[in-house]
Amino acid sequence: MTRPLRQVLAEAQSVPLEIGWLPETKATAPALPPEEPPAVVPRGSGVALDLKGVGKSFGDKRVLGGVDLQVRPGDFLVVVGKSGCGKSTLLRLLVGLDRPTEGEIAIGPGRDGGKANARIVFQEPRLLPWASVLDNVAVGLPASLSSEAAWKAAETVLADVHLQGRADDWPSVLSGGQRQRVALARALVSHPDLLVLDEPLGALDALTRITMQSLIERVWHAQGFTAVLVTHDVAEAVALGDRVVVIDEGRIVLDLAIDLPRPRERGSAALAALEGKLLDAIFGVAEVVY
Amino acid sequence: MARLRLSSLTPYALPAAVIAVWQAGSALGVISDRVLPAPTDVVAAGWRLALSGELLANAKSSTARALAGLVIGGGIGFGLGLLNGLSRAADRVTDTTVQMIRNVPHLALIPLVILWFGIGEEAKLFLVALGVFFPVYVNTVHGVRGVDGQLVEMGRIYGMSSWTLFRKVILPGALPSIFVGLRYALGIMWLTLIVAETISASSGLGYMAMQAREFMLVDVVVLSILIYALLGKLADVLARALERRSLAWHPAFQNH
Numbered sequence: 410m411t412r413p414l415r416q417v418l419a420e421a422q423s424v425p426l427e428i429g430w431l432p433e434t435k436a437t438a439p440a441l442p443p444e445e446p447p448a449v450v451p452r453g454s455g456v457a458l459d460l461k462g463v464g465k466s467f468g469d470k471r472v473l474g475g476v477d478l479q480v481r482p483g484d485f486l487v488v489v490g491k492s493g494c495g496k497s498t499l500l501r502l503l504v505g506l507d508r509p510t511e512g513e514i515a516i517g518p519g520r521d522g523g524k525a526n527a528r529i530v531f532q533e534p535r536l537l538p539w540a541s542v543l544d545n546v547a548v549g550l551p552a553s554l555s556s557e558a559a560w561k562a563a564e565t566v567l568a569d570v571h572l573q574g575r576a577d578d579w580p581s582v583l584s585g586g587q588r589q590r591v592a593l594a595r596a597l598v599s600h601p602d603l604l605v606l607d608e609p610l611g612a613l614d615a616l617t618r619i620t621m622q623s624l625i626e627r628v629w630h631a632q633g634f635t636a637v638l639v640t641h642d643v644a645e646a647v648a649l650g651d652r653v654v655v656i657d658e659g660r661i662v663l664d665l666a667i668d669l670p671r672p673r674e675r676g677s678a679a680l681a682a683l684e685g686k687l688l689d690a691i692f693g694v695a696e697v698v699y
Numbered sequence: 700m701a702r703l704r705l706s707s708l709t710p711y712a713l714p715a716a717v718i719a720v721w722q723a724g725s726a727l728g729v730i731s732d733r734v735l736p737a738p739t740d741v742v743a744a745g746w747r748l749a750l751s752g753e754l755l756a757n758a759k760s761s762t763a764r765a766l767a768g769l770v771i772g773g774g775i776g777f778g779l780g781l782l783n784g785l786s787r788a789a790d791r792v793t794d795t796t797v798q799m800i801r802n803v804p805h806l807a808l809i810p811l812v813i814l815w816f817g818i819g820e821e822a823k824l825f826l827v828a829l830g831v832f833f834p835v836y837v838n839t840v841h842g843v844r845g846v847d848g849q850l851v852e853m854g855r856i857y858g859m860s861s862w863t864l865f866r867k868v869i870l871p872g873a874l875p876s877i878f879v880g881l882r883y884a885l886g887i888m889w890l891t892l893i894v895a896e897t898i899s900a901s902s903g904l905g906y907m908a909m910q911a912r913e914f915m916l917v918d919v920v921v922l923s924i925l926i927y928a929l930l931g932k933l934a935d936v937l938a939r940a941l942e943r944r945s946l947a948w949h950p951a952f953q954n955h
Contacts, residue, residue, distance in 0.1 A: 504856065528857075535853040539871040539948040548857055548867070579948045595857075 455483030455635035456525040456602040458503070462512035464659075465498050473498050473659045474511070480652075485629060485636045487650035489643060489687060495659040496639050497607065503637060504529050504605050516603060527603040528596035532611050534588040536580040542567070542591050543576040549595040566598045567591075569628060586617035590624070597628060604629070606638045610645065622648055623672060630671070643691075647683045648673050655690040663690035736918040741925065744918035753907070758926070761903040764820070765892050768827025773884055776832040777877070780839025784873070785865075790840075797836065805829045806894055818899035823892060830891035831884035838880025842873030875949060878942045885934040893927060 458480040465473040473495040480486050490496045501507045502514060504527050517525035528549065536545045546563035547556075554562075567573055570590040580588055589609060596604055606625070610618045626649055629636050640646055646653045647667060655663035665686065669679060718738050724730040725737030732740075748754035779797070783790040805826060816822035846869050854864045896905025904923050911919035946952050 506856065531849070531853070533849060535849050537850060537868065537871070539874075539946075540867070548854075548859075551858070552860065552863060581948065581950045 454602060455481075455633055456517045457482045457515075458486075458603070458635065458637075459515040460512065461515075463499075463502065463509045463514055464511035465495075465502060465507065466510045471659060473502075473509075476512070476656075476661055478654065478661065478664075480635060480637075483633050483635055485626075485638070485649055485651045487646040487653045488637065488639045488656060489641060489646045489653060489691065490656040491691060492641065494656045496656050499656065500529075500605055500607055500637065500639050503527070503603070525602045526599060527605060528599065528601035529605045529607065530589075530592050530596045530609045532608040534580070534585075534592040536588055536591055536595075538580055540580075541576065542572065542578050542580065542583070545580065545591055546594045546598050549598040551599065562598055563594070566594045569597065569631075570594045570624060584617075586613055586621060589613065589621065593625070593628070597632065600632065601634050603635045603637070606636065608640055609638075610642075611640070618642075618645070619675070625649065626672065643684045643687045644675070644680070646687060647680045648675060653683075653687060655687060657691065657693075663687070665690075733917060736921060740918045741921050744916070745922050748907075748919065748922070757902055757904050757907045758930075761892060761896065761905070762930075764823050764896075764903065765827060765888050768824050768892065769831050769884065769888050771824065772828030772831040773835045773881070775828070776835030776880075776884075777839050780836045780877075780880075781843060783836075784840045784843025785869070794840075797833075801833045801837075805891065809895065809898060813899060818901075822899065823895045826895045827888055827891045830887040834883040834887060835877070835880045838876045838883070839873065842876030842880075843869060845876060846872035875946060878938065878946070882935060882938045882942075885938055886931065889927060889931050889934070 458478065460476055460478040463473065463476040463478075464471060476499065478486075488496045488499060498507070502509050503516070516527065537548065540548070543560060543563050546567060547559045550559045550562060564573070564576060567576055570593055572587060572590055572594065575583065575587070580591065583591065589612075593609070609625075610621050613621060622645060625636075625638075638645075638649060650667055653663075653665045653667060654661055655665075663686075665683065667683060673680060721730070721735070722738045725732070725735070725740075730737075736744075745754065779793065783794055808829070809826065812822045812825055816825060850868050850872065851864065854868045859867065892903075893905045896903040897909050900906040904926055908920050908923035911917075911923070943952050
């Protein structure tokens with residue numbers, strides 16, 4: 410029965426609580442020094458995204474239409490909208506899971522002018538329960554890599570997500586947040602040019618979500634990939650995005666640039682105002698009943 | 700430590716109690732020797748046959764048949780199960796036929812099998828292989844179908860080749876179900892073999908029991924029956940050990 414206790418301790422060590430980011434204490438906490446970029450992998454090059462009149466229909470139903478979107482390399486784009494608004498469809502188009510029925514999507518070019526390396530983090534961790542944490546991360550590496558090099562790369566990226574020491578554990582003994590960090594490590598280990606996150610924090614509790622958001626922001630800053638995050642949490646959107654796009658009924662209804670320094674102060678007036686703007690766009694001002 | 704050892708003996712308390720009552724009944728004359736000889740007589744018979752080498756020879760020849768039948772029937776069941784689990788087309792072509800054959804009790808084929816193969820080894824191998832085929836097949840198909848589609852999608856997106864996807868996602872995902880099939884097959888394996896040996900054989904445990912019946916050696920008959928029970932348990936223990944080893948990741952097999 411010593412195991413759970415050991416786990417609890419290990420967890421406590423591996424999740425640094427960034428107290429300065431918690432709403433309750435932000436008033437008194439001194440301004441955080443800019444996060445040291447974790448000693449990671451060489452900074453990858455983000456790719457540009459260029460969507461021209463992109464649409465997708467399933468039979469007669471047009472779930473996405475006339476989406477024009479240009480994203481600069483290394484930008485953090487957030488897509489928000491109600492469920493069923495077409496944001497997941499947009500995301501599937503971006504990673505090539507589906508082909509658009511109208512318009513064109515240009516991604517890249519990737520490093521050395523090759524095909525862009527796109528990775529996706531799902532809402533569920535989707536870890537292989539029969540593989541150790543380390544082997545799960547190694548899934549993100551090309552099969553051609555020798556197992557020794559793969560383990561080394563996987564160990565490095567596990568440290569980036571604060572899971573060093575959990576390499577040999579089974580996913581079933583990890584908490585929800587830890588599992589999602591393994592999934593993030595799996596996506597990051599191949600140094601993607603484009604990282605697509607499909608509501609990755611939707612299933613986590615509020616505090617874990619805040620820790621995870623700052624973690625995502627830090628690895629994005631360190632690695633320099635282009636990030637596309639789909640979420641329905643407007644607070645998350647304004648905390649992380651360089652730019653937030655609101656989709657409603659298959660169209661972009663708002664394209665909002667957010668030019669605030671990072672890390673952003675949660676609950677500040679500037680963010681709250683932006684959140685309000687987003688909510689208005691999502692629900693339509695007229696719909697809100699006072 | 701003492702408590703740990705005691706608790707590991709708990710499952711054997713009931714069989715031990717049954718043997719004790721049986722021995723007492725025989726000693727008091729409640730149980731007739733012609734119906735059921737005392738456990739000590741059975742052990743003595745076992746010792747006699749072990750010394751003559753008969754017991755080992757018969758057990759060996761039965762085990763060899765059982766394993767050969769298991770490998771053949773289980774192998775075919777596993778292969779076809781994978782094929783039908785992975786390919787809808789193959790499933791459409793073969794599954795209906797397999798299900799029809801499955802519902803014929805395979806022991807009902809004994810007269811036909813004897814006509815085909817005589818009373819040689821082939822007849823027994825055929826029956827055992829046929830018997831173990833179905834549980835392995837059904838559970839393999841079920842296991843492969845039950846693999847989490849989200850994991851398969853993840854594997855595809857992360858660029859796994861079909862072979863890697865099979866090796867790293869589909870097969871491990873199907874394994875718990877395949878083990879259920881295997882354990883079920885082991886039971887059927889012994890059952891089929893003993894019946895087949897009882898009807899037609901010139902060696903093996905079933906043959907030993909039938910010979911003993913001819914000469915009214917009740918102790919040897921009972922001995923054979925007890926050996927079946929032990930072999931069945933042994934097969935199950937081995938299967939469980941294998942299961943525990945390959946399913947160490949499964950929450951059901953952790954912290955035990």
